[in-house]
Amino acid sequence: MKERLERLRTVRSLIKAHRIDSQETLLQLLQESGYSVTQATLSRDLKYLKVGKISDGHSGYYYTIPSDEEKRENERHYIQDFLRGYVSVDWNTSLAVVRTFSGHSDSVALAIDNMGLEEVLGTIAGRDNMVFVALREGNTGEDFIAAMKRMIPELELD
8 A cells, every 4th residue: 555655646746747648658757766567557546646638739738637726626526426416325344335316326436436535446336326336455334434424524324
């Protein structure tokens, strides 16, 4: 876990310090910084950091990190989507099930995926009113609930 957090900090600082236009370039810079990661791992890191690409106004695009205010605004939207759609949460040792109002499973799953919770491996939205949340190894349903309550203090679970 510590290596991942250090790598994420390094990715963030590399993107802020350089105009990086491809994952290949970023992989090379990471390698020069002492990290050996696959393209798939880097893709997950970029998604976790919410890295985007913006136009340089001339010939291409480069990576950028959203500002803290942009991140907070996005988090507020995801939290509202979750609160608007969830009905209840239940869990066992490796899986959480979020019941949603009809038609809200996609937006609730997307919200959970984009909250950046370390406890969450990923989600699967049911057809209409259920989201399955796969938990990372070593995390329990109680860990997931605690993380959700840290992210959403007003969350009420029975």
